[in-house]
Amino acid sequence: MISRIAECLRSSLAARLAVTLVAQLVVISGVFLSGFVALYRSSLQYERTRAAEKVGELLQASLENAMLKRDIDGLRQIVDRLGGLDDIVTVMILDPRGEVRFSSRHERLGSRFDIAAEGLCPDCRGPDGNAVAGGAFMRDAGREILRSVKPVANQPICGQCHGAVAEHPINGILVVDHAAEGLRREAALSAALFAGSGGVVLLTLVLATWFMLRRGVTEPVARLAGVARSLEAGDLQARVGATGPDEIGELGRSFDRVADRLVSSLAVVQEREDFLQAVLDAVPDGIRVIDEDFRVIRANRAYCAQAGLTPAEVVGRSCHAISHGRSEPCVPTLVTCPLVELQEPGARVKFHDRHVAGPDEEVAVEVVAAALTLADHQGVRRVVVEAIRDLEAMAQISHEQKLSEIDQLATGVAHEIRNPLSSIGLGLRAALGDIEQGEVSEAAMALRLIEPEIERCLGITSSLLRLSAPTGSHLDLVTMDQVIRDVVSLLHYEAERLNVEIELRLEPELRVIASDSEMRMVVINLAQNAVHAMPNGGRLRIEAVRGGSTVIVEVSDTGVGIRPEDIDRIFMPFWSRRADGVRGTGLGLAICRSIVRRVGGTLTVSSTLGQGSRFTLRMPDADHRTVD
Numbered sequence: 001m002i003s004r005i006a007e008c009l010r011s012s013l014a015a016r017l018a019v020t021l022v023a024q025l026v027v028i029s030g031v032f033l034s035g036f037v038a039l040y041r042s043s044l045q046y047e048r049t050r051a052a053e054k055v056g057e058l059l060q061a062s063l064e065n066a067m068l069k070r071d072i073d074g075l076r077q078i079v080d081r082l083g084g085l086d087d088i089v090t091v092m093i094l095d096p097r098g099e100v101r102f103s104s105r106h107e108r109l110g111s112r113f114d115i116a117a118e119g120l121c122p123d124c125r126g127p128d129g130n131a132v133a134g135g136a137f138m139r140d141a142g143r144e145i146l147r148s149v150k151p152v153a154n155q156p157i158c159g160q161c162h163g164a165v166a167e168h169p170i171n172g173i174l175v176v177d178h179a180a181e182g183l184r185r186e187a188a189l190s191a192a193l194f195a196g197s198g199g200v201v202l203l204t205l206v207l208a209t210w211f212m213l214r215r216g217v218t219e220p221v222a223r224l225a226g227v228a229r230s231l232e233a234g235d236l237q238a239r240v241g242a243t244g245p246d247e248i249g250e251l252g253r254s255f256d257r258v259a260d261r262l263v264s265s266l267a268v269v270q271e272r273e274d275f276l277q278a279v280l281d282a283v284p285d286g287i288r289v290i291d292e293d294f295r296v297i298r299a300n301r302a303y304c305a306q307a308g309l310t311p312a313e314v315v316g317r318s319c320h321a322i323s324h325g326r327s328e329p330c331v332p333t334l335v336t337c338p339l340v341e342l343q344e345p346g347a348r349v350k351f352h353d354r355h356v357a358g359p360d361e362e363v364a365v366e367v368v369a370a371a372l373t374l375a376d377h378q379g380v381r382r383v384v385v386e387a388i389r390d391l392e393a394m395a396q397i398s399h400e401q402k403l404s405e406i407d408q409l410a411t412g413v414a415h416e417i418r419n420p421l422s423s424i425g426l427g428l429r430a431a432l433g434d435i436e437q438g439e440v441s442e443a444a445m446a447l448r449l450i451e452p453e454i455e456r457c458l459g460i461t462s463s464l465l466r467l468s469a470p471t472g473s474h475l476d477l478v479t480m481d482q483v484i485r486d487v488v489s490l491l492h493y494e495a496e497r498l499n500v501e502i503e504l505r506l507e508p509e510l511r512v513i514a515s516d517s518e519m520r521m522v523v524i525n526l527a528q529n530a531v532h533a534m535p536n537g538g539r540l541r542i543e544a545v546r547g548g549s550t551v552i553v554e555v556s557d558t559g560v561g562i563r564p565e566d567i568d569r570i571f572m573p574f575w576s577r578r579a580d581g582v583r584g585t586g587l588g589l590a591i592c593r594s595i596v597r598r599v600g601g602t603l604t605v606s607s608t609l610g611q612g613s614r615f616t617l618r619m620p621d622a623d624h625r626t627v628d
Contacts, residue, residue, distance in 0.1 A: 026202070080104050082176070089145050089177040093152075094120075096130070096170050120175070124149040131173045137180055144180040149173060220248045224255060236263045286365075286388035290339065291374075292381055294318045294329055306365070306390055308358045323355045338369035338384045345373045345382070352572075355388070361597075364391040364572045364590070391572070391590070475599070477622055478514050480544055480551055481506040487523045488542065491531065499537030506544045510551045511622040514599045522595055522603075525588040526555040526615050533559030533613065549624035556614040562607040570605065 075093075082091040083104020093102035098113040098120065113120045116129035123134035124147075135148040151170045223240055230238035239259060240252035277300070280287050286303030288296050299314045307314060307322055320326040324335075332340040336351040348370045357363040366389040374383045488502055495502050512519070523542075530540045538558035545552050562570060571589050589603075596603045601619035 076102060087179045089140075089143070089179050090175070091177075092175040094131075094173040094175060096168065096172065098131075098173070101172065115173075120173075121147045121149055131170070140177060146178040146180050148176045148178065150176075216244075216246065217248065220244070220252060224252055227255065227259075231259060231262075236266070283387075286386075286390070288314070288319070288386050288388070290319045290384045290386065292339065292383070294320060294339065296322065297383070303388060306355065306357060306363065306388060323353075325356045336367075338367070338371070338386060342369060342371035342384055345371055347371050352391070354572075365389060366391055475513050476516055477511050478516050478519050480510040480512060480519065480553060481508055483516070483519050484523055484542055484544060484553070487520050487527060490524065491527055494528075495531055495540065498531060498534065500531050500534050501539045503539060503541045504543075505541070507546055509623070510544050510546060512551050512599065512601075512619045513622045514619070515595075518595045522592045522617065523553075523555075525592050526617070529588065529615075530555055530557035530559065530613070533557050533561075535559075538612070546621060547618075549621050550618050551621050553617040553619075554614055555617075556612060558612040561609040561611055562605070562613055563609055567605065567607065571603075 079091050079093065079102045082088060088104075090108065091102075091104045092100050092108060094113060095101055098115045100108045100111045100113070103109050115125055115131045118125050120131060121134060121136045121138055123136045124131050126132040131149060131151050133150050135146060137144065137146055139145070140147070150173070152172045152174055154168050154171045220240075227238045227240050236259070239256045241256070244252075280298070280300035281302070283300055284302055286306045287298075287300040288303050289298040291297050296314055296317055296319055299311060301311075304311050304314055309322070314322060318329075320328070320330050324330055330337050335353065336349065338349055341347075341349045348368065350366070350368045353365055353367055354362045355365050368387045368389075370385050372383060372385060374381055484504065484506060488504065491502070494500075527540065527542065534540070534557055541554075541556045543552075543554045543556075571593050593603045596617060596619065599619060601617065604616050604618075605613060606616075607613035
């Protein structure tokens with residue numbers, strides 16, 4: 001309970017104001033009440049003392065009259081009667097030495113008060129130790145009383161009994177003890193009435209002040225705080241809607257105007273942000289911006305596609321984690337790091353690298369980076385902008401361009417050769433028919449030798465046409481053993497020229513789901529590379545077998561082999577080192593790997609320097625069925 005009250009006081013302005021107001025009013029009221037009670041009691045004491053003095057004067061006159069008449073019995077009766085009055089505790093007459101001569105309480109007769117030692121009352125001793133007029137609250141016999149003391153002065157007429165006035169200035173001392181309970185009861189009652197009326201006034205004041213504070217201060221401030229929380233949570237339409245004419249109302253209206261400007265500014269910023277992102281997304285190359293902490297703070301759509309991630313998965317992550325799968329920044333001595341290389345604003349660097357593009361997959365990229373200084377809400381900081389080009393995508397474009405050129409060449413060659421050869425074939429078959437009728441037997445034998453050659457030319461042109469067929473997203477059932485035979489038929493002339501023996505070991509009906517023209521391109525690239533690796537002759541061996549659910553094609557040669565340090569580079573675009581010294585484009589193997597990966601296959605290489613190389617192509621077998 002106490003903790004909840006404390007929490008309420010910490011979190012509520014109204015509660016703190018109310019508690020503070022009540023505490024202040026209670027303290028002030030207590031101080032004034034204490035002063036009032038003391039003042040009131042003092043006033044009662046003064047009034048009672050004055051009343052006692054009046055009674056004392058009357059009693060003194062009566063006593064003096066009785067004493068002058070020497071009416072001792074009358075004097076005792078007066079003392080006894082006065083002692084029986086309400087609120088009168090005791091009436092005593094003392095001689096100048098303090099001995100009780102007359103008393104309404106007879107047990108006091110003969111007792112003695114030490115006037116010099118304030119035995120009578122604290123205010124009844126004069127400088128010379130004799131009694132003087134006065135009064136004080138004190139306790140007598142365990143009871144609180146108000147004692148009034150009045151010395152009775154000696155007069156010349158009393159000199160015959162009491163002596164000369166100069167020698168005996170007083171004849172006696174009149175002491176009247178009033179009950180103090182009534183005085184205190186009256187003071188307590190008055191204090192209670194004052195406290196009650198003060199409490200009612202205090203409560204009314206607190207409630208009125210609380211109501212005014214709540215309506216005029218705490219409720220508007222709470223509404224203002226609620227709107228601020230709504231704006232912080234993203235509700236940009238929240239408004240205070242203050243209408244009061246006071247300062248808090250003006251504060252609410254100012255707050256609403258600031259919120260309107262904030263919404264307008266955010267809309268402008270969002271428009272600029274969208275425009276900038278649209279411009280970046282329109283760039284075909286991957287774009288990313290990296291800050292000094294190696295975090296990617298912006299990226300375009302092309303880069304997210306390269307990384308195989310969504311924008312939310314890219315922005316905020318470290319560049320080395322996305323590009324290289326590392327938990328720590330890359331080592332600058334092993335790779336080119338633009339954040340290390342570019343220290344001055346405006347500096348640029350261009351380099352090739354390999355980036356992670358998915359699980360167990362990398363792509364070759366060309367990176368152009370530039371440093372610039374960015375000023376934003378975080379201050380002035382240095383950032384690096386990277387333009388990342390997918391070299392394999394470039395290779396694919398180049399591949400498509402090359403296929404387009406082959407298509408034009410193959411189409412032209414096919415039309416140039418196929419039509420006349422078809423006419424020759426028809427003529428030869430007609431001549432053969434005539435000869436078979438017995439007209440020219442020797443010509444018939446010659447014509448039979450010509451016909452297979454013509455058929456061979458037609459087969460070559462057909463293979464060439466299939467090789468130049470356009471690639472696309474459409475996949476078919478491709479018979480790999482037939483593809484290999486057709487492709488090898490195109491290389492016979494070059495192989496014979498270079499003294500290369502071709503050996504085929506092909507299982508029948510090895511089928512995969514792929515593009516026919518792309519598979520022919522892969523086989524012809526691998527076979528040509530093998531032939532080029534044997535400038536002094538050798539043996540090209542192509543083996544295609546079924547291994548479980550996989551079709552395995554191996555293209556091996558007995559050529560010069562590949563150096564160990566070059567094994568990891570041969571699949572990089574634009575990297576070329578042919579054994580015959582001819583400068584190639586460096587795109588063949590990169591294109592082959594890209595084609596094989598698209599159909600779910602792999603292309604690997606093993607090589608021994610000086611002994612030859614073996615390229616192994618593995619693709620899913622289209623005829624394989626998994627039995628559950």
